[in-house]
């Protein structure tokens with residue numbers, strides 16, 4: 001399984017153990033007691049109170065990028081090379097979820113939606129959280145090159161702790177961009193961002 005091997009390369013020792021333990025539970029008979037996942041992010045039953053737009057599938061960054069320590073670029077594959085960071089295809093998810101079906105009732109239900117999307121070839125329609133007006137342009141790669149691969153927090157906050165992504169900074173306020181550009185002595189020419 002090439003995809004899985006690739007994933008495991010980016011997972012820390014702790015995450016790896018958790019991952020293998022979870023993957024392993026799949027081979028047990030249905031209904032047998034599952035190992036305790038006290039090592040894991042808390043179960044959230046009241047998703048209605050979470051900040052950020054509700055997504056078609058309750059995909060948790062605090063679990064995938066936090067607990068499992070998957071690198072952002074494993075999924076946002078083009079963030080360092082393109083204006084667009086990239087949103088992973090269902091195939092990326094299936095590298096794991098072909099095997100990992102979930103340990104709790106809610107995880108099982110949500111992962112089933114991922115598998116359904118794969119089986120019916122209907123892409124998941126994620127709701128966009130950060131969105132600039134058409135007249136403004138933001139090139140991710142230029143920023144990552146200078147600010148580094150871990151700069152995501154500067155603009156997006158600590159996503160590794162978010163069960164559901166929400167906007168931490170008002171990126172739709174031009175002042176947010178200009179403040180840093182002034183500090184960093186980057187051009188403030190209107191046509192740099194508006195074209």
Ligand code: HEC
Pocket residue numbers: 055059061064065070071072073074075076087088126127128129130131152153156159160164165
């Ligand atoms: C396992 C795949 C995966 C990993 C790893 C991952 N993401 Fe995501 N990310 C997604 C998916 C799927 C979405 C769309 C659904 C959503 O918003 O939760 C998304 C959405 C986002 C968004 C909101 C995009 C928007 O619409 O504005 C941000 C910001 C983000 N991710 C940042 C990060 C950062 C930072 C990391 C690393 C700390 C990371 N992601 C790791 C899969 C991943």
Ligand code: HEC
Pocket residue numbers: 007019022037057058059060061063064068070075088089090092093094095096097100101102103104106107108110111114
């Ligand atoms: C490296 C392997 C891996 C990848 C890649 C991965 N997941 Fe997961 N995912 C897991 C594990 C492990 C769990 C925890 C299962 C459990 O304990 O129930 C999980 C749990 C989930 C859950 C239930 C918990 C939650 O997050 O709300 C959903 C839904 C989910 N994954 C969706 C996705 C989607 C969508 C993608 C692709 C964008 C994806 N996963 C990619 C390993 C992975």
Ligand code: HEC
Pocket residue numbers: 072073076079084085086087128129130131132133137138140143144147149150151152153154155156171
């Ligand atoms: C300097 C600020 C800044 C940094 C640093 C930054 N982003 Fe963004 N991000 C933005 C802005 C602004 C948008 C909205 C862009 C648009 O609408 O064209 C965005 C949008 C996104 C989206 C949504 C894209 C989509 O197609 O739905 C994702 C995912 C994302 N960023 C991930 C990341 C990741 C991962 C990192 C770190 C590797 C990162 N960003 C670093 C400002 C930033």
Ligand code: HEC
Pocket residue numbers: 136137138139142143145146147154155171176177178180181184186187192193
């Ligand atoms: C945390 C600091 C920071 C923030 C916030 C930030 N930028 Fe930047 N931006 C930079 C740096 C540093 C560069 C210079 C990159 C380089 O030298 O290639 C840059 C470069 C750019 C460029 C390319 C400039 C050129 O000369 O071609 C554009 C376009 C841009 N930013 C747009 C934006 C927009 C739009 C926002 C707000 C949504 C924003 N930036 C927010 C730091 C930031």
Ligand code: HEC
Pocket residue numbers: 131132133136171172173174177178181187188189190191192193194
């Ligand atoms: C560093 C990038 C950047 C530069 C430089 C920049 N803008 Fe903007 N501008 C933005 C962003 C981002 C927005 C918000 C877009 C949105 O609503 O999503 C914006 C919004 C605007 C708006 C819409 C009204 C508003 O306040 O939201 C106007 C008008 C505008 N800019 C004019 C200018 C002019 C004139 C200049 C040159 C003096 C300039 N901008 C330079 C990034 C920039």
